[in-house]
Each structure stands twice: as C-alpha cells, then as structure tokens.
Amino acid sequence: MGEQAQQAAFEPRPATDAEARALASGVRLRILRICLDEALTNREIAEVLGRHPASVLHHVRTLVDTGYLQALEPRRGRRGAREIPYRTTGKSWYTRTQTQGSSLLQAFLDEVAQVPPERQGMTRLGLRLPPQEMDEFRERLFTLLQEFHDRPRDPSAEPWSLFVALHPDTSLRRPPA
Template structure:
C-alpha cells in the first residue's frame, strides 16, 4: 500500500512519519475490496462504475465501500466531470494516507488483524496480473528475536519510505506494486 500523495500534492521526502491508524481508518482498511479501490484510485480518478467494471462487482457494492473510505478520509471526491456519454460523473481519488498508517496494534471489528485485507488484495492483484508480472522475489526463513524483527522491519520500511517519498519524480516510469510480509510459520 505504498502511496505518495496526501490529497494536497506530493509529500516532500523525509517530512512524513508513520502514525497509528484510527479505529475508523483500520476498519476501512479491513476489507480487500477497499484496499484495491484505494490502489486503483491512487494515480487515476475513477467513478463507481469504472471501479465496479475494473473489480468485477456491482456499482452498488463499490459505492458502499467507497463511502466507508470517504468517511475514513482515505478517499476523496474529485471534481464532477462529463463522461463519454455526456452524463455527469463523480470520480474519486486516494489521499495516499495509507502508506503512513501503522495497523500493527489495531484490530478490525471481527477481532482479527486488518493486515490480512492487504494480503488478500495483493493476492487478487497478483492473480489478475499473472505470474509473468513478477519482477523480483525473495523467500526466506530467518531466526530472529523480537528486537531483530523490529530492526529488520525498521530498515526495510526506511528504504521503502525513501522510494515512496520520491515516487513523484518517477511518474514517467511503469508502476510496480509489492509487499513485504514477515510472519511466523505454523510449525514454529
């Protein structure tokens, strides 16, 4: 969910810091469809219909999820525009705030960690893009203390933050999506 814009234009490098997600933000991010809507609206303003077509669902379903994201301040309405048929359309765009939110200490309404929604959304996007879309891959097992986990996370996120904060400088290049996940295997 690395996103650059904050709704007011690009975020200057080094000026943003992570913060805990509010309950409303965490709840909004606890559904894979909402995570996908945010990613789709990051670089392009899209209407409910456009989102529904892209996500293979109904405009009513999308509208429900869009409202959740708008209420949480993660999606904003863009100026109304005239569509191809001449009808007025109401597009939405992501605020880009999600990159700077920490969900690690937040639970969704069902008691589960909201981190699973981005995983499900990423899997759906990867399935849609196909195996040929993968450009880099590393699978590993490390023996780490809690302090080691925190340090590994801090260092990897610091590198990603640098790229996120300067992404506006590379808008002429192809986009790449990725995810870093560290988990305890079931057999541990």
Template sequence: MTTHRRPATEEEARALASGVRVRILRLCLDESLTNKEIAGKLGANPATVLHHVRKLVDTGFLVAEASRKGPRGSTEIPYRSTGKSWEMDIHESGVRGGAQALLDAFLEEIKLTDVEDALLWRLGPRLNDRDREELVARLTVLFDEIAARPPSPDGTPFSLFFAMHRDPGR
C-alpha cells in the same frame, strides 16, 4: 520520511479492514476513477463499490474531485487516493482484519499478473528480537523512501508486498 506511523483510529482501521477497499485505494493511486470505472476494473457491482467508496471518502482515504460530464450527459465524480493509509499503523488500532485485508488484496492483484514475471524472494532467517527490530527498521526506511518519491511520468506501475511471519513449520 515517515518512519513512525500513528495508530489508525477505530474508524480508519475498519475502513482498511476490507480487501476490496485496499484494492480501490490502489486503483485510484495513479489516476482518478469514477465509481463505475472502479466497479469495472474490479468486476464488481457498482452499488456495492459505491458503499466502499463512500466509506473511504468518509475516512479520508479517497477524495472526490470536481465532477465531470460523463457519457450521455450524466455527471460523474472521480475519486483519487490521498495516500493517507501509508501514514498509519493499522496493527495498533485493536481492530482485527487489517492484515487479512492487505493479504486478500495482494492475492486478488497477483492473480491478474503473470507470476512468472514477478520478482519473488523467500528467506528463512532465524532472528532474535534485536535482529528482527533492526530488519523491520531498515525495511521501513527503505519503503518510506520509495513511497515518498514522486511518480516517474514514464514509469511502469509496480506493486510491492512484503510479509514477515513466524514460521510454524520449523
């Protein structure tokens, strides 16, 4: 169980400061995908996606698997997420943009689903520092527990996004 994450290096934080890269990691979580397959799922240019894939490979967030024969005899390289991003805290790196990248990835992904089928909660608590720290600690333990579970072979893929922010309107 990972309740204490290490700070991301500057290079790692910069790699995760892109909503596209965060989405690539999610796409390659359950299955290995080639650059062309990733580009197709993102509706993006394969050359642009390759730039992002290389950055993720260079920083250890994606790993290249054994090459395989593709259509027309071409050689394809599938990529798989390593899960490394869950082990670190991007907020302590000093690099800005990581939180925005997570939000951008979430907003793009939620557009692809029927939001009426999503479970949504909204709560407006008033917390002192101790209460906030307790809530964050409990949620961290829960999220780490879920992340550590092996995927169910017959399971349905879900995405979980949690945001806690100061409420400037109150």
C-alpha cells in the same frame, strides 16, 4: 493540495475504529491502489474490479468518509452524465491497524492473480537472527520502503506493487531451550 503535500500532512499513528474498519476490506484496499495514480469514477472503479457499481459505491463512500479517498470536481461522463472522480489521498500509508493483515493479503492475492507468472517476482526467506539484529532488519526494511514511498511518482513509469509480510515462522521446530 498535491499528493506530496497531503502525505506530508499525515503522521504515522494508530487508526481510529472507523479507519480500521475502512481498511479491513481487501476490496477497499484495491480501490485505494486503483485510484493511486489516476482519479476514477465509481463506474470506472467497478469496471476495473469486475463488480457492480452499486456495491462499489458503498466502499467508495466509506473511504471518502474516513479520508482515504478524495472526491474531486464532478465531470461529464459517458452520455453526458455527471460523474465524480476519486483519488487516493495517501493517508493509508500512515495509518497503523492490527486488523488489516487479512485484508492486505486478500488484496494482494486478488491483484497477483491477474499477473502472468513470468511477470511475478516472489521469494521467501527464513531468518534466524538475535533480537538486536531482527530489530535492525525491521528498521532498515522500513527505512528502505519509506525512502521509495517518498520519491516522486513518475506517471510515465510502469506501475508495480510490493507486498511484504514479516512474521514468526511457525513451520520450524524450535531447538530445546
């Protein structure tokens, strides 16, 4: 089944306990990103992460068991060894979990640490909108993200990542009511 067909099969829904645990790891979130455009073996994933293949295999198995990663047909690797390539299924985009925040942040920090500062585009924005406008902002932002998520992926294009966090600003004093 192609990536677009797989993604169409997923409906946004809350994560099961096992799915929430699978997504509660920055390493596993990075594995999903690493295998988004290219099927990679456990050894190849470990090389990208700079980790030992045995420790990565536990994460890979957890992602396969929960349907976030798909094992493809085995192939011959270096020195003729049988290796299984893995590919992201797209399911994580449709799974909602409350325990994923720190994992998302850790994956982002690990990934952006490898990007030269001149290639990083970051900004912060403080908002002070009435509830109706805040709801509109959230809806329009999610609609924009969904629109670009649903576009066909161009394998020849440079890969980019986006991290969005929206939270109440605790650094400002609130005016008296």
